Amino acid sequence: MPDYRLYYWELPFRGVFIEMFLHEVGVSYQRLDTSEIYPDKRLKIHNPGMAPPYLYDGSIDKTIAQMPAILMHLARDYDYLPKRSETHTLALKALLDCNDVLMEITNFNGMQMWEKGAWETFRYGRLPDWMQVFEQTGRAHGLNDGKGYLLGSTISVADIATAALFGTMTYSFPALQNDLEENAPGVAKLCARVEARPRIAEFLSGARERYGRDYCGGQIERSLRKMIG
Amino acid sequence: MPDYRLYYWELPFRGVFIEMFLHEVGVSYQRLDTSEIYPDKRLKIHNPGMAPPYLYDGSIDKTIAQMPAILMHLARDYDYLPKRSETHTLALKALLDCNDVLMEITNFNGMQMWEKGAWETFRYGRLPDWMQVFEQTGRAHGLNDGKGYLLGSTISVADIATAALFGTMTYSFPALQNDLEENAPGVAKLCARVEARPRIAEFLSGARERYGRDYCGGQIERSLRKMIG
Numbered sequence: 001m002p003d004y005r006l007y008y009w010e011l012p013f014r015g016v017f018i019e020m021f022l023h024e025v026g027v028s029y030q031r032l033d034t035s036e037i038y039p040d041k042r043l044k045i046h047n048p049g050m051a052p053p054y055l056y057d058g059s060i061d062k063t064i065a066q067m068p069a070i071l072m073h074l075a076r077d078y079d080y081l082p083k084r085s086e087t088h089t090l091a092l093k094a095l096l097d098c099n100d101v102l103m104e105i106t107n108f109n110g111m112q113m114w115e116k117g118a119w120e121t122f123r124y125g126r127l128p129d130w131m132q133v134f135e136q137t138g139r140a141h142g143l144n145d146g147k148g149y150l151l152g153s154t155i156s157v158a159d160i161a162t163a164a165l166f167g168t169m170t171y172s173f174p175a176l177q178n179d180l181e182e183n184a185p186g187v188a189k190l191c192a193r194v195e196a197r198p199r200i201a202e203f204l205s206g207a208r209e210r211y212g213r214d215y216c217g218g219q220i221e222r223s224l225r226k227m228i229g
Numbered sequence: 230m231p232d233y234r235l236y237y238w239e240l241p242f243r244g245v246f247i248e249m250f251l252h253e254v255g256v257s258y259q260r261l262d263t264s265e266i267y268p269d270k271r272l273k274i275h276n277p278g279m280a281p282p283y284l285y286d287g288s289i290d291k292t293i294a295q296m297p298a299i300l301m302h303l304a305r306d307y308d309y310l311p312k313r314s315e316t317h318t319l320a321l322k323a324l325l326d327c328n329d330v331l332m333e334i335t336n337f338n339g340m341q342m343w344e345k346g347a348w349e350t351f352r353y354g355r356l357p358d359w360m361q362v363f364e365q366t367g368r369a370h371g372l373n374d375g376k377g378y379l380l381g382s383t384i385s386v387a388d389i390a391t392a393a394l395f396g397t398m399t400y401s402f403p404a405l406q407n408d409l410e411e412n413a414p415g416v417a418k419l420c421a422r423v424e425a426r427p428r429i430a431e432f433l434s435g436a437r438e439r440y441g442r443d444y445c446g447g448q449i450e451r452s453l454r455k456m457i458g
Contacts, residue, residue, distance in 0.1 A: 043358060047319060048365045050329065050358065060315040068297075069322040073314070085302070086289040090276060092321075093298040099325075100279065108337035129272060129279065136277045 003058030004029035007037050012172070012207065013216040014067045014102060015053050017164040020194075021071060023203040024160055025078040037063070068095035075157035082158075087141060087151040094137065094150060094158040098165040101130050102216075105169070110220030119227040127176075128183040134162055135184035146189040155194075162187060163194035171208065172215035173228050232287030233258035236266050241401070241436065242445040243296045243331060244282050246393040249423075250300060252432040253389055254307040266292070297324035304386035311387075316370060316380040323366065323379065323387040327394040330359050331445075334398070339449030348456040356405075357412040363391055364413035375418040384423075391416060392423035400437065401444035402457050 004022060006029050008015035022029050034052045042048060042065075049065020056063045057073070064070050072092060075081045082088050104126060107114055114122075134150070135143075142148040150158045166187060170177040181188045195204055215221050233251060235258050237244030251258050263281045271277060271294075278294020285292045286302070293299050301321055304310045311317050333355060336343055343351075363379070364372075371377040379387045395416060399406040410417045424433055444450050 043361050043365060046369050047315075047322075048362045049322070050326070050362060062315050064315075064318055064322060066322045066325040069318055069325055072321055073318040076314070076317075085305070086276075086291050086293075088305075089293055089298055089302040092301055093276075093278070093293060093295045096295040096298055096325075096328075097279070103332075103337075108332075108340055111337055111340065132272050133277045133279060136272060140275050 005032050005056040007032050007034050007054040008052045011217045012168050016168050017067055017161055018070055020164050020200055021074055021160050023199045068099055071095055071157050080157040082151045082156050091156050091158045095161050098161045106216050106220045113223040114227045131183035134187045138186050143186040159194055163191040167191040167195050172213045175228050234261050234285040236261050236263050236283040237281045240443055240446045241397050245397050246296055246390055247299055249393050249429055250303055250389050252428045297328055300324055300386050309386040311380045311385050320385050320387045324390050327390045335445050335449045342452040343456045360412035363416045367415050372415040388423055392420040396420040396424050401442045404457050
């Protein structure tokens with residue numbers, strides 16, 4: 001069993017993508033404090049990376065940064081990638097889309113706090129558009145009336161990431177569940193199915209007991225909570 | 230010869246990554262106006278995607294969005310990926326790092342115009358850190374005193390992307406060349422070597438005649454030019 005160590009804050013946000021995947025494939029890992037790498041050693045480690053999450057993978061004896069790169073790395077090793085060229089590429093695209101949504105919902109990593117006008121433009125504009133990107137992708141490739149997966153008939157890393165994105169978002173902000181069901185009903189059902197997979201369900205149950213509804217932390221989470229009410 | 234069509238604005242920014250790669254591998258492509266997809270049809274195409282660049286690839290008869298996904302797709306097809314698990318993953322990580330730098334240098338896609346304090350914090354803090362991320366990655370894996378490549382002894386998609394990032398940035402803003410040479414001397418030389426590869430050199434010569442020093446366009450480019458002087 002390879003030795004994995006995840007360096008991330010005590011929050012779901014980007015870390016939950018990697019944790020859900022590791023639980024899905026049934027491997028254990030240590031969760032370590034970010035301060036072992038970030039910020040002081042981030043440029044000094046063998047594969048430097050700007051910010052958490054960092055994953056140490058014992059099978060290569062190295063640490064990797066960037067959530068989508070970590071997930072693609074694990075997905076290759078555990079055969080969670082679609083086989084066809086188009087859907088293989090779309091799996092990565094889905095991870096990048098997830099990463100963009102995380103950036104946008106935190107108003108670019110909390111660069112500015114949300115204000116009513118900007119938040120409503122996002123909630124009723126970009127956010128539904130993103131939800132539809134996932135829904136239309138699923139409909140074109142495998143998701144149909146509560147069956148199938150985003151990119152075909154078998155589960156892939158894209159499904160884990162989609163649930164890590166929208167499942168976590170709607171758990172942390174229950175008011176957004178309606179937005180998801182309206183704009184992406186197939187994705188809403190997919191999130192529920194992925195979250196119900198036994199190993200993921202067990203992990204989420206513990207994580208949600210630990211973190212409650214916490215999402216990304218900091219002032220930007222308070223700003224989000226003020227907007228969503 | 231597959232049929233490729235690139236939908237991007239008449240600017241280098243994210244498009245130049247894909248154009249440099251297509252020229253490197255010697256395939257031709259059409260450059261089409263973004264308005265054929267963006268914004269009206271972006272959610273309606275078979276593989277919806279939020280924003281340009283979009284690449285139509287005739288070999289799969291589909292369009293893909295997200296620059297790093299497009300580059301990884303092409304890199305697989307043209308054998309421009311390192312073979313080992315670690316460096317294969319680092320190739321994707323390098324593309325994600327490039328994408329993050331583009332986001333940061335435009336102050337998150339021009340969300341706010343640059344002001345002196347924020348710009349200086351970026352130019353003398355995050356930007357050199359990013360340069361060092363690339364430099365240290367190269368030193369750990371293959372770049373040495375003007376020889377070798379970022380991830381080993383052969384060129385990979387990561388080298389094309391690194392040159393598309395820092396080569397374009399320093400061509401558009403010559404004052405930043407010193408910053409690159411100070412913080413990442415190996416990367417500065419790598420950019421020059423990649424830009425001198427015959428097909429890329431020919432492409433860049435034409436592109437730079439067409440676009441001049443244009444970078445990302447819009448108000449945010451004006452704001453950048455005001456800061457850099």
